[in-house]
Amino acid sequence: MPSIPRYPVPLLLLFLFFCSTQAYAREEPQYDEILVPLMVQNIGSTEIPSIICKDSIYLSISDLFNFLKVRNSFSPRQDSLTGFFITPQAVFLIDKVNNRIQYQGKSFTLPSGGLFHTPTGLFLQSDYFEKIFGLLCVFNFRDLSVTLSTNIELPAIREMRQETMRLNINYLKGEIKADTTIARNYPLVHIGMADWSVIATQRLPGTSDTRLNLTLGGIIAGGETNISLNYNNFSQAHQETSHHAVVNKSFDEKQQYYRWRYANNDHQALRQIIAGKIFVQSTASVYAPVVGLQFTNAPTTSRRSFGTYTLSNYTEPGWIVELYVNNSLVDYTKADASGFFTFQVPMVYGNTLVKLRFYGPWGEERSREESINIPFNFLPRHEFEYTASAGIVEDGHNSGFSRIQLNYGASPKITVGGGMEYLSTVTSGKNMPFLNTSVRIMPSILLSGDYTCNVKARGILSYRAPSNLEVELNYTRYKRGQTAISYNYLEERKLSISRPFNSRHFSAFSRLMLNQVLLPDTKYTTAEWLLSGSILGIGTGLTTYAIFTEQAPLYAYSNLSLSFRLPAKMMSTSQLQYEYNNHKPISMRCELSKQVFHHGYVNISYEQNFKSRITNIGIGFRYDLPFTQTGLSSWHNNNMTTLVESLRGSLIYDNKTKFLDANNRISTGTGGIILLPYLDLNCNGQREAGEPRVAGLKANISNGRIQYSDRDTLVRITDIEPYTNYHIELDPNSFDNIAWQIKKKSLNVAIDPNRLKLIEVPVAVLGEVSGKVYLNREGQGRIIVGIYNSDSILVAHILTEPDGYFNFMGLTPGSYTVRLDSSQLLRLRLSASTTVIPFHIICSNDGDMVDGLDFQLFVP
Template sequence: MATVTHGPLQAAVDSSVANKLTNPKVQLLLKRIGLQYQRTDEIILSEVAVASESVVRIPVGEELLLSLSVDKIALSEVFAFKSAEDAQLGLMGLLELLDFPIEVDLEQRRAEGWFISEDRHFLLTWPEELSSETAPAQVIINGQSSVISSQSLRSESDDLYIDADILSDWFGIGMEFDFVDLTLKLHPETPLPVQRRWARKNRKSSTRSTYSNIAVLPWRESTYQAYSHPLVDVQLYGSTSNNGLVGGYSVLGSQDLAYLNAEYYMGGNDADIISDLRLKLTKESTKADLLGPLRATQYQLGDITPVNAGIGNTGGLSRGGRFSNYDIGRVVDHDKINLNGDIQPGWDIELYRNGLFIASQLSLKNGRYEFNDIELLFGDNQFEMIFYGPQGQVETKSKQVFVNSNALTSKESNYGVSVTEVGKSLFGISGLGKVGHQGWLVSGLYQQGVTDWLSFSLGHASMLAKDGDDKQSYSLGSNMSLFDNLLLQASYEIEPDAVQQGLFSARTRIGDHSLGLRYNWRQTNLPDNILQDSETNQYDLNLSGRLFADSALPLSYQTNWNHFLSNTGTRRDSVTQQVTFNSYGMLVNNKLSWYQSVSQLDENERITGNLRLQRSFGRVSTRFSAGYRLSPESELTILSLDSYIPITSQLQSELSLDFFPITDKYNTELGLTWHEEKYSLNSNINYDDDGDWSIAVNYRFSFGYEPITSQFFTSRHSLANQGSMMVRVFEDENANGVFDEGEPIVEGAKVKGLQSHRQALSNENGVAMLQGMQNNLTTDIVLDRDSFDDPFLLPAIPGISITPRKGSIEVMDFPVVTASELEGTVYVKNAMGTEKPAAYVTVNLVDDNDKLIATAETEFDGYYLFTDLLPGHYRASIDSSYISRKKLHGADELELSFKASGDIINGADFTLDQIQFAKGYVVNLGDFHSLDILKTYWGIVRRNPDNVLTYEAFYVFNEANEKYMLNVAFYKESVQAQNSCQSLAAAGLYCNVEAFEFEL
C-alpha cells in the first residue's frame, strides 16, 4: 500500500494546570495511580491479617499498570486488565516497548508487520464485536494460521488487550507476573531488539573501559614559557653522634626557562656548601617539529645520559647534548629499558617486575637513581619501584611495557644522537666518571623498520679520550618477530683492532610463562704475553611466570641460569630461583642462588638465599627478612625486622632491628615522623651493641607559586618530578566561559584527573590543586557534579585533556551553571477532535548548530522531561520517524532559550493531528525505477491511436520498493477498478488493481 502524506506543521502549547486537571486522560491517570497505591495498601493489610495468604486477590477485570522489565532492563509501564489466569496486556503498548515493527489499526481491526527478524511475518485480524457468539479472531505467523477465541481479547478505545499466555506463545516470550509489586518480567527465547541494543552499548562501554587510559576530551597544548615559577623539593637534615655533628641540605627543582624545561639538583653539607650541582634543559614535542629538518621530538642540554649505540651498557650522566625523534612516552627498544630519575638523597629504592624483586639501590647520596639495561620479557612487564624515604615515607611508581612484536612497524624509523664529555658534570663540581674513562663521546643509533616483523639498526660511537688512544666502534643489529609469539634479535659490534662482540637472543611466551635465551660472545685482541680472557662466551636462560593464578595461593616465579666460559679456562655458573606469593594479606618472597666459579687460580662455590615476609596486623605494618647461607656452611647471616606503627593520623613511628648471628652484633633504630599537609618532620635514634649512637632530624617540604591567586603554597609531597594543575571552579553568571570579576566561586567541588588518578577539592578561593600528575600521560580533567552543594549546578563544559610536564603548573577556569529543565505533554488528536496523550513518542532537542543535544521518550501519559540543560538556544520537535509511522501531521518546532541562572519551562506541549485518508482502489500501469522512464512510457501510451484511457494519470513514489507507481482511475469499490483494468487489458495494456489511500 502506497501512502501520500502532506500537510502543514502545527504546535500547541497548553500551560494551564486547570485544563490539565480537567482533561479526562489526566483524571484517568490519577485514578490509576490511586488504585495502584490503594491495591498496595490492601495487599499489605491483607498480608498482615492473613499471614498464610500467598496469592494477591485482585478482582478480574481490574485495570492494572505493570512495570515491564527484561534482563534487569526497566522498559516502562504497560496497561493491562486482570484476568482469571493472569492478565490481558495492551497490544499496542507492548509492541511499542518491545520495538516490534507491527502496525495496529484499531479502526480496521488489523495488526500487521514482523518481529525479531523480517522473515517472521505477523498478521492479526479480529471481529468488530468480541463475544462468544461472534467469529473468532485469526492470526497468521510465518504462514501458519490459527484462530483465537474472542473471549481472549478485550477491545478498548485506546488499545486491544490480549491474554498474556497467547502473546507469550506468539512471540516466544515467557512472562513472570508479580501482582504484589505490580511487575512483569519477560524471559524471551530469542533476544529482543532492546536487549541487543543494551548488549551493543555494554560492548562499547567495555571497549571504553579497556582503553580507559586514553583521554577523549578536547586537548589543550602545554606551551613552554620564557619563565615559569619553579616547583621545588627541599630537604634539610642534621645529626649528632658520638663522632660529632653534621648537617646538610638538598634542593630538587623544575621549571620553564628560555622556552625549555629546566631540571636542577643542588646538594651540600657542613664540609662543602655545594657538593653536587646538576642542570638539564629539555624540550619535547609530540608533533616532531623540533630542530627544523631533523624533525626531532626531544633535545636535551646539560647533564644527560648518552645514547647507547651498541651492545654494551648504557653510560651514566655526563655533560653534553642529545636529540632524537623517539615517540614521547613510547618504549623504542623492546630488548631492554632504562628506569632512572632524580630523587632526594637518603632514599632506598627496590625494583620489581611482575611482582618479583630485580634490584635495589640503597641510601642514595647523589640525588639520582639509575636502573639501566633492564631486560624485557616477552609479554607483559609490570615494573614497580618502591621508594622508602628517610622519614618513613613509602611511595610507589609503576610502568607497564608489553612486548609481543617489533618496536618499529613497516617503513618506520627513528634515531638518537648524543655528544657528551664522559666523567664531567656541567658545572664541574661533581665528577661523574672514573679516571681513565674521560673524554668526549659521540654516539648515534639509527633504527629502520623494513616490515612489521623485521627491522634493523646501525650504531656508531667515537671516543676522543683525554688520556690514551681514541676509540671507534660500529654496530649492526636486527630484530625479527615470527608467528606472533617469537622475538629474535641478533647484534654485532666491532672496535677495529681491539674488540668485537656478538649478541643473539630469543624470547617467547607459552601460556602464562615467558621464556628467554641470550648468548653473548666477546673477543679482545691482546698481546700474547698478557694472561687475560681474550675470548668469552656467556649464556643466559630465563623462565618466569605465574602458577595457580586462579587459586587462593597464586604463585609468581622466576628462574635464571647463567654460564660464563673464557679461553683461559675460567668458568662461572649460577642459578637463581625466586618465588613470590601474595595472599590472605601476606607477601612471601624467597630467593635462592647457587654460584660456582672455577679458574686456574682457585675454585669457589656457594649457595645463599634471602627470605622476606610482609604482613599488616591491623594498623601495624611489618616487614621481616632473613639472609642465609646453605653452602659451604649452613648459617644465618642477618635477621631484620621493620615495623611501621601509626600513632595518630599525623604521627607515625618506625622501629627497625638488625641482628647479625655470625658476629653476634645488633643494631636498633627508632623513628618518629610528623606529617602536616605542608611539610613532614622526622627524627630517629640509632644505637648498636658497640655503644655507637646517633640522633638525626630531617625536615622536608615542597613549594610552588599559584598563578591564579598569586600566592606561594607548600606541600609535603614531591612537586618537582611531576606535573601539577590548578583549576578554579566558578559560577558563570553571563555564560561567556570566562571568569569575570565578582562571579561567585564554588568551594568543595571535586576536580578529577581521570587517567592520572588524581583528585582534589576546591578551597575557599575556588581553586583545586592536582599534584603528582604523571609526566607525558594525557589525562581528562573533569568535575564531579555529585560534590556540588547545590544539586542544580552542573559543569558548563565536559572538561579538557592536558599532558602534564615536569615543572609546569597548568591553569584552568572551570565554569558551572544552573541547570535548566523543559517539560511538556504530547497529544494526538483524531478526526473527531478528541485529544489523547501519546505514549512512547521520541522528542528531540537540537541546538543552534542542528546538533542533537538530547532525546526524551514520553511516558504512558504523554509526559516528557529534559533535565540538565545548559544555557543557550534550542529547538524541540517530534521525531519524524514517529510521525511517519503513525501517519500524523507534524507539529511546529518549539523555539526555546535558557539562561545561565537556570530556567524551568513547562507546558511545552505538542498536539499531533491524525492524517485523514480517502481509501479505495487504483488501476496500476506499472512500477518504474526512474521517473523519466515512467513519463516516457506514459507519453507513448497517450499517443497510441487505439488509446481507450479517459482518466488523468498520477504517479506515487513507493518507499517500500523504491519505485515510482503509475496509476490511473481511483475508485471507491474494487469491482469498478477491476472493470477498468479489464478494458485496458483488452486494449493491450498491462495493469493490475491495488488498494490505495489518498491523504485529505
C-alpha cells in the first residue's frame, strides 16, 4: 500500500496555489517535486515523483516506466531517455534538448510546457502518456492521485500473469516453492500417539459384552510403528448362556493389528519396507490377515502430476487464447495469422477439466471445455514401479502367500505390467502369473485389461463425455473349475451409466447399473437405478433394485429417503422401502436429530418392518468433550431392550516440549508440527542461550488443526497426513513491534508419522537507520543513498524523498556505513562535505534505531 505523503495539507494547497518555489535547473521555471499515489489497473499501487501545476500533473518518466517494467536508460547528462516499449522493435527516444519524442518511427514535438527536466530526471505531462504510449493517466486533483489504465499488456502485467501461471502449474503438480525446506526425521525410538475406545452393551433380557481398543503409534528404528490391541468378550458371554463352543476368543490374534513401515520417498529404487500385517491386492480370495514383508518403490502419497499432452486447434486470427486447468490459468497465447494455436497441457491424476477462453480484439469472448480422466493405475512415461509381498495367511492352515507386481509407463497413453501370485491352498494351480495393461485411446476413452493364467480375464472400457456423462463396460471371464476365487462364476458382465444434472433450483445425480452373472447351471441379472440430489433444499434419494433369474419371476423394490431441516435447527430423515411385486411397503424408518449444548447431538428414531413385524424405537445422545467423545443410546424392539455406552479419544505427546494433549479425534497414524518462535537477537538463524520465546506468531496451512497457546507461545498443528510435504505460510504481520521480522515466511515441511515435529522459527530483531540530505540548507530529493556492511558489501539502495529524508528498516546487528553515490554527485555537479558516515546497530529485544545521519551538499 502506498504511504501517505509527508506534507501537511495547508502547505501543499498553498504550494499548488502559487505553483512556484525554488528552481531545479536554470532553464526550467521554479517547481517542487512531490510524491503522489499511482494506481495501475491489474498491477497495484505505488508512489511516484510528480510535479503539479494548475490542473495538470507531470509524472517522472523513468519511475513510471520502471514500475511498469518498461526498459529505459538515461543519457549521461540525464536530458534524454531511451529504451523500448513492450517489444524490442518499439524503440523510443525522449529528448529534452529538442523537446521531442520519437517512437515507432514517428516524431512528436512537445510544447514548451510539456516536458520538464530536473537534476533527478524527466517529467512528462500526463496527457502525452496516452497520446504517444496508450497509457491513460487520470489525475484526481481532490485527493492528489493518478489512476493509469490501458488495453496494452504491459511487461509488469505479463510478468504477474506468468508468475501466476507458474504458481498454478506448481500447485497442480504439488510442487510449491518455499523459503526453506525441512526434511523428514528418523528417530530411533519415539512413542507419540495413542487412541482408545470403550464400548459396553447390555441386552435385556440377554447377555452383556464389552469391547476395548488401544492403539499405539510411534517410531522404531526410523519406521512408523502402529500396534492395535482389541478385546471383545461377546463370544465368552454368548457361551455362558447358549452352552455352545467358543468360536472366537475374547482376545483373538486375528483381530490384533501390528505393522512397521520404513518409508523414504526420495529413494527411487526402494521407497517402502513394510513388516507385520500387510495389505495385499490379491487375485485369489484371501479373507484372513496376511503376516509378512512387503517391498515397493511406490510413493506413500498419491501421485499428482502425470505429464503433458499437446492441444492444438484453430480460432480467429489474432485472438488471445487462455488455457485453464481445473479453473486455474496455466498458459495463454495469441493465435497466428491462420488462427492456429497450440499448448502443452499439464495433466494430473483423476479428472482434469481443461477450459479454453478466447478473447477477440473488440471484446468478443468465447469458451470451450473438455475433461481428461487419468486413473491412478497409469504411470508417467518411462517410470517403473514394483511391489513384492510374501507372508503367512492367518486362515487356520498357515497358507503361504506371495505376490510380485511390476508396472511400466511405456508411453503417455500406455501402461503395461505383469507379475506372479502364489497361494499354497489353491488346488487348481498355486502359481498364478498375470499380465495387465491400461491404454488411453482418446482423452475421454480408457481401456484397461488384465489376465491371470488359469483363473480369469477381464476388460474395462470407460468413456466420459464433455457433459460429464460417464459410461463404463466391464467384462470378466473365469476359468471353469478354478479354485483361486471362492465363487464359481463363469462370466460377469457389468454396465454403468451416470450423469449429473444441475439447474438453479436443483442438483441431481443419476446412475444406472446392470450386472449379469453366468453360473454353470443358471444365470441372473441385477439392475440398480439411483437418483440422488437436492430439490428446493430437500435431500432426496431414490434407489430401485430389480433381480432377474431363470427360476423365479422378476423381483423389484425401491428405497426412498428424504432429509430436510426443521425449525430450531432440527433435521428430519425419512426412509421407505417399497416392494412392487406385492404392491405394498416393506419397511419405514423416521429419525429426528438436533444439536444441543453446542457440542451435543440427540436423535430419536422409529422403524417398522411390515414383513417381519418387528418394531424398533431408539434414542441416542452424543456429546463431544475436548478430550473425549461420549455416547449413550438405547433401542427397544418387540422382545428386547439394548443399551450401548461408548467412550473414545486419543492422546498426543511430545517429549521435547513436554506437551501432552487429549482430544476426541483419531491421532494414531497422523503427524503434526510445533512452531516455536523466538527472538533471534544476533540474526544468525540458530537459537542460542538468552534468546527468548516470543508470542503472537500466526500461521496458515491448507490442512490440519491449528492451536495457539499464549501460555507457552507455541503454535501446534495436528491431524496432518504423514509422508506429505505441507506448505506453511507465516504471517509477517504477526507482531506489533515492526523491528521483529520473519525472514523465511514460507516453510515446506515433510510430516513424520506419529510425531509432532518441532520447528524453531527465528524472528529477527532488526535495526533502523534514517537521515536527511540537504542542498543549500533545504532537503534534496532523489539522491541515491547506499548502506554497506563492515565488509563493504551493499546492503540497501534507497532514494531520498522530495524533502531529502531517507530511512531503512532491516539491518542486522553490526557495523555499517551510509554513503552517497559519488557517480550521481559527479553527474549532478554536486559535492558533499562528507560522503560516508559510519554507524552501529546493537543487539536489543526491541530493535535499535540510529537517526540524524545528515549529509550537506553544495555546488562547487
